[in-house]
Amino acid sequence: MSDKTGIVITGASGRMGQMLIKTVLESDKAKLVGCVERAGHDWVGQDIGVAMGGAAVGVTVTDDALEAFSKAQAVIDFTAPAATIAFSKLAAQARVTHVIGTTGMTENEIAQLEPAARHAVIVRAGNMSLGVNLLVQLTKKVAAALDEDFDIEVIEAHHHHKVDAPSGTALMLGEAAAEGRGVKLADVRDSGRDGITGARKRGDIGFTAIRGGDIVGEHDVLFAAAGERIVLRHMATDRAIFARGAVKAALWGQGQKPGEYDMIDVLGL
């Protein structure tokens, strides 16, 4: 019997779903035991390897998430907010680790994960890469060292398919900057400028979102003062960095107590 951790991928046909499947198939610590897509999707009933244009791998795509989860130790979920909330309940029922990469969740939607976290491990992060999570910590430090003479702006760029803004990563960076400054992001957040906006308010943390082409994900944290600027930058050029982080989180979740965790916990940063 294999001692590899059995993993289910939800949103199997998506950009991240397919990258996650490749990463799990190549892993020497994890094995693919299930793939889930929404009911009615063309891929349901097909072997995932064949659906992705390659050789059969012996895993059939299903729309029965609970059945798939019950054969696994972890679920990796990069889908959409409503799907993620539904999956959290099923993962809790099956007592499997739920790794959530889905972004664009409202505060209310995030709160709906709480009951599930009483029964299962949830690892959720708007960005699963090592580089971004390190940038989060750096942003906190730089924001703590500077005063409000430095305006903070988070600038992000993504592909034209992305549906949420600011990105989950931008919000993580904004939260880190706010924490460094000892304020609540909700009190100083400035996003979606358009028209006669008035001058920038001292202490505000601004967000700028660019959408275009096939940009994987780029994030700058700009600290701008009179006479000088500091820019902290992360550039993702390959979605594999997110998938590797997610698999790491799924393995890390084994043996942890039920509760909500993030990638800072997983990476020990």
Ligand SMILES: NC(=O)C1=CN([C@@H]2O[C@H](COP(=O)(O)OP(=O)(O)OC[C@H]3O[C@@H](n4cnc5c(N)ncnc54)[C@H](O)[C@@H]3O)[C@@H](O)[C@H]2O)C=CC1
């Ligand atoms: N945390 C991180 O490191 C990263 C997070 N993301 C986030 O992951 C999410 C997905 O991104 P992409 O893969 O680019 O999107 P995508 O649109 O290519 O894929 C989403 C997939 O989810 C599936 N899906 C939706 N509802 C479903 C349901 N009820 N049951 C099963 N499958 C369902 C869709 O059919 C689709 O295949 C987004 O929220 C994105 O922001 C993306 C990259 C990295």
Ligand SMILES: O=C(O)C1=N[C@H](C(=O)O)C[C@H](O)C1
């Ligand atoms: O949708 C994406 O593609 C990405 N989403 C995440 C986010 O919202 O920050 C992470 C990464 O930047 C790619």
